[in-house]
Amino acid sequence: MDFPKITRRTFLQVSAGTTAAVAVAPRLLHAMENELGGKDFSPENAAERKAIPVNCHVCNIQDGAIAYVENDRVVKLEGNPEHVSTRGRLCAKGNSGMWYSYDPDRILYPLKRVGARGEGKWKRITWDEALTEVAGKLDAALKEDPNTIMLKYGRNRTGGTLERFMKTLGSATVLNHTSVCESSKKVGQEPTWGPDIETPDFANAKYVLNFGSNILEAAYFHNPLSQRVTEGRVDNHMKIVTFDVRLSNTAGFSDEWIPVFPATDGAVALAIGHVILREDLQDSEFIDTWTNVTVDELKAHYAQYTPEWAAKISGVSVQTIERIAREFATTKPATLFTYRGPAKHLYGSYNEKACMMLPIMTGNVEKRGGYCLPRGMGWPQPMPQPSGPKQDSVLAHPPEYPLAAHKVSHLVPFWIAEGRQKINVAFTYQDNPVYTNPGAQAVWGKLYRDEKLIPYFISMSSHMGEETALADIILPDCPYLERWEPESMPNSLWPWLGIRQPVHKSLGESRENRVLLRDIIWKLDPDGSRGMKQFWEFKDGEDYMRHHFDNVPGLKEAGGLDFLKKHGVWPIYGTLDPRTGKVTDKTGREIQAEYGLYKKELSGADIEGAMVDAHGLITKNGKAIGIRRDGHDYVGFPTGNRLINVRVDEWAEYGFNPMPTFKRIPWHETMKDDEMILSTFKLNVHKQSRTAAVKWLAEIAHSNPAWMNPETAKKLGVKTGDLVRVESPVGYLVTKAYVTEGIHPKVISIATGFGHWEYGRLATLKLKDKPAFGGTEDPDLDNVWWDDRGVHPNAIIPVVADPIGGSQGWYDTVVKVSKAGPDDKYGDIHGDWDRHYAAYKETMRYAYTGDMHRKMHPEMASWAGPESVKPKASGGH
Amino acid sequence: MLKTFLALEDDGVSVDPAGPRLSSAELGAECAARADVYRLLSGAFVEEPGPSFVQAMRRPDVLQSLADAGVRFDTDFTLPDTESLVERLACEYATLFAATGGFPPVESVRLTGRYKQDPHFKVRQTYAKWGFALHKGRFEVFPDQLGVELMFVAELLERCSLALARGDEADYRRLEREVKRFWTQHLGRWVRGYARLIEQAAEHSFYREMARFLGGFADEEIVAMGLRIDDLDHGRAVVPKAEIRVEFNPDEPVCNSCEGVPAGPRRATGVHTLHDLR
Numbered sequence A: 001m002d003f004p005k006i007t008r009r010t011f012l013q014v015s016a017g018t019t020a021a022v023a024v025a026p027r028l029l030h031a032m033e034n035e036l037g038g039k040d041f042s043p044e045n046a047a048e049r050k051a052i053p054v055n056c057h058v059c060n061i062q063d064g065a066i067a068y069v070e071n072d073r074v075v076k077l078e079g080n081p082e083h084v085s086t087r088g089r090l091c092a093k094g095n096s097g098m099w100y101s102y103d104p105d106r107i108l109y110p111l112k113r114v115g116a117r118g119e120g121k122w123k124r125i126t127w128d129e130a131l132t133e134v135a136g137k138l139d140a141a142l143k144e145d146p147n148t149i150m151l152k153y154g155r156n157r158t159g160g161t162l163e164r165f166m167k168t169l170g171s172a173t174v175l176n177h178t179s180v181c182e183s184s185k186k187v188g189q190e191p192t193w194g195p196d197i198e199t200p201d202f203a204n205a206k207y208v209l210n211f212g213s214n215i216l217e218a219a220y221f222h223n224p225l226s227q228r229v230t231e232g233r234v235d236n237h238m239k240i241v242t243f244d245v246r247l248s249n250t251a252g253f254s255d256e257w258i259p260v261f262p263a264t265d266g267a268v269a270l271a272i273g274h275v276i277l278r279e280d281l282q283d284s285e286f287i288d289t290w291t292n293v294t295v296d297e298l299k300a301h302y303a304q305y306t307p308e309w310a311a312k313i314s315g316v317s318v319q320t321i322e323r324i325a326r327e328f329a330t331t332k333p334a335t336l337f338t339y340r341g342p343a344k345h346l347y348g349s350y351n352e353k354a355c356m357m358l359p360i361m362t363g364n365v366e367k368r369g370g371y372c373l374p375r376g377m378g379w380p381q382p383m384p385q386p387s388g389p390k391q392d393s394v395l396a397h398p399p400e401y402p403l404a405a406h407k408v409s410h411l412v413p414f415w416i417a418e419g420r421q422k423i424n425v426a427f428t429y430q431d432n433p434v435y436t437n438p439g440a441q442a443v444w445g446k447l448y449r450d451e452k453l454i455p456y457f458i459s460m461s462s463h464m465g466e467e468t469a470l471a472d473i474i475l476p477d478c479p480y481l482e483r484w485e486p487e488s489m490p491n492s493l494w495p496w497l498g499i500r501q502p503v504h505k506s507l508g509e510s511r512e513n514r515v516l517l518r519d520i521i522w523k524l525d526p527d528g529s530r531g532m533k534q535f536w537e538f539k540d541g542e543d544y545m546r547h548h549f550d551n552v553p554g555l556k557e558a559g560g561l562d563f564l565k566k567h568g569v570w571p572i573y574g575t576l577d578p579r580t581g582k583v584t585d586k587t588g589r590e591i592q593a594e595y596g597l598y599k600k601e602l603s604g605a606d607i608e609g610a611m612v613d614a615h616g617l618i619t620k621n622g623k624a625i626g627i628r629r630d631g632h633d634y635v636g637f638p639t640g641n642r643l644i645n646v647r648v649d650e651w652a653e654y655g656f657n658p659m660p661t662f663k664r665i666p667w668h669e670t671m672k673d674d675e676m677i678l679s680t681f682k683l684n685v686h687k688q689s690r691t692a693a694v695k696w697l698a699e700i701a702h703s704n705p706a707w708m709n710p711e712t713a714k715k716l717g718v719k720t721g722d723l724v725r726v727e728s729p730v731g732y733l734v735t736k737a738y739v740t741e742g743i744h745p746k747v748i749s750i751a752t753g754f755g756h757w758e759y760g761r762l763a764t765l766k767l768k769d770k771p772a773f774g775g776t777e778d779p780d781l782d783n784v785w786w787d788d789r790g791v792h793p794n795a796i797i798p799v800v801a802d803p804i805g806g807s808q809g810w811y812d813t814v815v816k817v818s819k820a821g822p823d824d825k826y827g828d829i830h831g832d833w834d835r836h837y838a839a840y841k842e843t844m845r846y847a848y849t850g851d852m853h854r855k856m857h858p859e860m861a862s863w864a865g866p867e868s869v870k871p872k873a874s875g876g877h
Numbered sequence B: 001m002l003k004t005f006l007a008l009e010d011d012g013v014s015v016d017p018a019g020p021r022l023s024s025a026e027l028g029a030e031c032a033a034r035a036d037v038y039r040l041l042s043g044a045f046v047e048e049p050g051p052s053f054v055q056a057m058r059r060p061d062v063l064q065s066l067a068d069a070g071v072r073f074d075t076d077f078t079l080p081d082t083e084s085l086v087e088r089l090a091c092e093y094a095t096l097f098a099a100t101g102g103f104p105p106v107e108s109v110r111l112t113g114r115y116k117q118d119p120h121f122k123v124r125q126t127y128a129k130w131g132f133a134l135h136k137g138r139f140e141v142f143p144d145q146l147g148v149e150l151m152f153v154a155e156l157l158e159r160c161s162l163a164l165a166r167g168d169e170a171d172y173r174r175l176e177r178e179v180k181r182f183w184t185q186h187l188g189r190w191v192r193g194y195a196r197l198i199e200q201a202a203e204h205s206f207y208r209e210m211a212r213f214l215g216g217f218a219d220e221e222i223v224a225m226g227l228r229i230d231d232l233d234h235g236r237a238v239v240p241k242a243e244i245r246v247e248f249n250p251d252e253p254v255c256n257s258c259e260g261v262p263a264g265p266r267r268a269t270g271v272h273t274l275h276d277l278r
């Protein structure tokens, strides 16, 4: 301790000697009476705890929550009892959400990079300086080509503001995160029945086939659906059969866990379908009335998918397949759920479709206890709206993936590196591909570090994620409890509208995203002469919400935004019975959902002036509005022909099989005995990347040993806790083993959400380098009893793109696992750009333009080749 | 009761229990001088120093006064031109106080590990009680930010000095009691440990020396005011693992339930129960 000894005499001297400096030191405390305009408040008053309804956004399920605020600070989060889906309950993540706001590592001011990219050296600048700099860069980019401005978002719940921003700038280079998430699930479903997801009515089902979802811990829609799964299981004695490579907690809760060989769920689903059709257990009336194929066509097509064929591929026995097929088809009502397991493979779209065929062929669609359409609600956008960009972007709509309606953003680094499109300015918003994408730091890290490829990189973020750490400038965004956002999510069978509203003023100088974007536009077009400002004439987030919500029919009468501010959600369907945990009507009975949405009849007014074709399709003003069946005019399904398209003709145009099918992954067929498949999963307390900094959650789960089967471990001479080296074609990592029967012997599985090298002190277990971690500046760190932050596997996972849906094949990586050598250290990770690039080239061979496409589709021999296809108009979502 | 709670010594105008009783004029001058030091320290920590502050601080008379008090800057502070020094200090400020992984100079963070916790509201209430409203400077600041807390004491001391000048001893005592209370409830609980941490973490001699000055000044103020306050912010760079209180055994493997577990319940030594921690 060598503080100078300071006496009264000393500081009298200092005072005398430093008057000049004192005079210019900032003075921020002003007499209050000048500030409050005659108002006053008592310092003696204890502040009341206020209840503010919000929408949870720790993950994307969008549960209704209540923030309890005491003294202008959130002290507790709970579920909103008026929310029909959430029913007063949040998950562990949702309960911890306030720690985003008060995190000492939160970014509170605009920061400008002063060292090399990623060096961690910053300077705090004012908003005006930041906006001036950003506007200058945008201005220059606009002069060259608006498409050189790129925006990549991860979790976009702005309700259209990001899209408005890019349209205002005239850029089509908008990238999302969907291809590393669920795009092939969406594309597997959309052309078939319209929407991109199902809502299984678990609470009323008697039988559930669960393909690769861990709904009790993660997956859409974790909290609301796990409540219903539990209800179905306990109250309704529902049987659950789970196909998964890993004994997840959902598999453990099931009646049967069937550890299927990775990437073969689709084959099993087809074989189950084969048995159902072979034994005439299908719902013929539903198929003939509501799909675009006949029962006979279906039977003929499914004849090839025998249980023997599937058993060989999947390892699931013929007897099991047959038994489950019979059980599923004869137990009514039955439903099915998939989440990412089937879809995250090279041909994920085919797998998804193969699964959804089971409730379709058994007529379990839109029935109580069945496989239901999602229910959502929309809201209008503030007017006027900017029109779309003049030119399309090859990065946003790559011609090789015409059916990937949700983009193929994980391949973008390679396309930029190849010079397919020039970028001058890149924005990132709630995205962290440097951590979450395949290749991680070896691919996106390399791209964002490269100042030639990405000359100016702007992060709009509240936290220092791995990608934000590489930014040139950081514009501090607000965590979810400080934002205005419109919400609706089909997370139960009742549609609703909701809002996020700030629980208090944003901390420091963070600004919510829509305000921040408005400020950029205002800087670019201060007097409106460039025609941009007109789309951004709003006072604040609340004002913007009024444009969304004050004119929604029904809600308007209830009070519009003011109703939502008070209740958080609309409509309110009933009262939560604390005894049963269910929402009840005035008579005390549980409210019932509406089923059979496709059988809603069109009104006389709807039909007036409409035309009906030979297939019964009802069109009005050139738009399909319904379908005539048995003399009734129904709305049908939200597809072009108002039917379920078992045969997707558009797929055939590009040489893909339009009927339900399965493709084995070629490199899985040639696996050697000592090779395994690497899969990843999420735990209940973490989401993909943004929860590692949340105190309560980090304490619950902070490391991620690799699961392996005792049989495999024995061969390798490995036991729990030993280090293993996992080597893929693009890199290797060293981690700890966790030996358990709960995993397929050919699979090694590592949880994601761990092993951060950024994201603050808790995620990284370091406080920069100096002083070393353990500085007691944060008393909570006294409680950090663990020193293992886990190992993140993405750097060794190569890119794979489903040629139809565009999804990353997360669970397709073949690896060699060995006992770690003397030079291997826990946490070693190496991913190699060149080898990732080679993997990208390889996956492009499967696109409809690639040489592998034909080889993989001998059944489409009559297809005339890529040259026969007319270029597709750009579109997508 | 209140005295015990606030750890206040018996009444008495003297602020130096060991020293002689000062005249009103001397006391007034001392208050004004103390206020200046608070303002100086506040200026160093409330935000990045601007050119005028840096220029004033580098005047030979200022440097000499500080050197006499044991505060000696290296050439990284004395040599560069103003513009580059301001830039350099701004970067250092961001790294130390405003960017992820740094050490926010905010009482809530120091004492609870989170922004906007009890100290935030308590000091805000105190400022309001004394008729102050916090304004944005170049940047928004939290009410429990170090620079603001120091500024508040400076304001009170200036009022002390004015009260003495007009012979209003009762007002002086009221204000002086508030200074002591504020030290006891806020500054005294964290600035000494924090100063030690910043002294170690700073790369630039300006922050190293100002942190040392802050620590020394805080020691002196606490003694001179006759306060007994434990610094809860120990501000050590490294905490030996042995001192970390744990609810679980950190050496326990991830799962060892299947293999090689000796029969019977296992309890690692050194594991504290929840009860121990309360």
Ligand code: SF4
Pocket (backbone or CB within 6 Å): A056, A057, A058, A059, A060, A061, A062, A063, A089, A090, A091, A092, A093, A094, A095, A221, A222, A223
């Ligand atoms: S599942 Fe959990 S984290 Fe996700 S929205 Fe619901 S409560 Fe929040």
